[in-house]
Amino acid sequence: METQVTPVNRSSAFRKAITSGRWIEWLIGFILALFSAAMFYPFLWLIFSSFKEGADIVRIPVSLLPQKWTLSAYRMVLDPNRANLPQAYMNSLVVTTANVLTVLFTSSLGGFVFARLNFPGRKILFYFILSTTMVPFLTLLIPLYIVMKYMGLLNSLWALWVPSIFSSFGIFLCRQFVYGIPQDLYDAAKMDGAGDFAIYREIILNLTKPVLSALAIFNFLGTFNAYLWPLVVLNEESKLTLPLILSRLANRFGGMDYQGVMAGSVLVSIPPLIVFLIFQRNFVKGIALTGMKG
């Protein structure tokens, strides 16, 4: 279990092979730092603009820093009469939490079921699930909307949860991972008279933690940042998720009060940022884990 790829913690062999002189490392470091600055620069605009005043943000000549620091833009977007941001925050967090927990459960259980248990149609079902990933979401967009309409789920947060109860990618990922867990462990527990669900709960769930944390982060970002599907199924303002409310904000304040859009953007970016900072280490590990297929 300890042999995972952790690209951040050990220097690459490629590095040892190439970098002989230290000055090369400094030069490359300098180029990378320049690039980082370019990558980060837009965020500075985002943050500083959100603290500007209406007159300040459209002032010419342009300055990056606000003339006068103010929280008026934040007050504007948090005012329930002008923008429903707090409600959207609730909606987004509820949907995202529900989706992440559901997918973690169904994927880890699915990984165990497909890797270790015997049931009719196991092979066919697995290949079928894999093949569904070949159909782009766009092709399913219109008919999925019709299905949601028939189920009476339009304009409700359930419509965001139901289609993501199972994840093909998650099941596949966990199945590969469970194969790596020694079969003997399963057999021994079975010998001791443990039921399949108990084995899943006591052994498999613990051992699949590395892959589950990666899956959790991907799923969090995917659900939290989703735009097209919520746009199609939700329309009442009290049901909207954060990305949707942000584009309503932009339509409302877009012209003169762009600092409102920027303040809203900062607030919308905070949850993913927190998740990223907490799980940063697992993140890179997880990407290595999931990206190494090929």
Added chain:
Amino acid sequence: MSQTAQGELGLRPMKQLEKKGGSKRRYSPLAIIYSSALTLFYTVLFIIPFGTAIWLAFQNWDYLTKPRFVGLRNFIKAFSDKYFWQALKTTVMFSVVEICLGVALALLLALMLSQMRGKWQNLFLSLYYLPVITPGVVTIYLWRWLYNPTGGAFNTALALFGIPGQPFLASPNQALWCITAMIIWANVGGAAVILLAGINDIPTSVFEAAKLDGAGFWMTFFRITMPMIRPVLVYQLVVSVIGTVQMFEPFFLMGGPGFSTRTLSLYTYQLGFQSLNLGYGAAVSIVIFVLLLFATVFQLQRWQVNWEY
């Protein structure tokens, strides 16, 4: 990697289980419950919608009146519809440029990052990864502001070099490439992380052997690094194509004038949910499916990688 590499296809573990268990068919009740739920889910949310998409592509439907069978007419219409061709051209041009530049830049970054010490790698990677975790909508409104012709960051910067202000998103010629640049900025960190993981995974012994044989920098790069990371590179290309062709929000929320930035994804959405031309929208979405299928199969064949799950 090690765990996933062990998980092969085939049903070896199950056969062992059968041998040990003695009885030939010993179905697990848990597995039966799980697979039933799974089958129900995929029937309602995949088979029925996918079947409906194919069925709809041969109908004329506007939500209100009854669907009417029109045979292949939706597909014939697509191929004589200049808006369809324009959307197809935009999608292909945008995707090719985005993927080529994006993957090349990511590869360059990953190669440079691989020369850094662990903690610096980590720091730079986190910075490059920030745009990836930022919600797409935030990126779009931020860049719309940066591209603003009067008072936007880019024109302010250009003015420093004495270059006249550009219209950016307001120009039919520039809008698509402005969006492309934004998407490359947003995605390059994600691709770099995966490619870097590929580079760091090459065993030390290979490089040591090359060094003993007297291979120089370029030799090592072209003969060892590139072939060794090819599977990761192809994976990255395939994933990029699938993601890029389906990209929606940038074109929906920051589209240029007229139809200059309307891609197939936006066209499908407009047909299905704005002009309520469901049959035609479904036909266009089937075309996207077939295009992506061919693109994926072509890439995997071309670069000879076993797409073995």
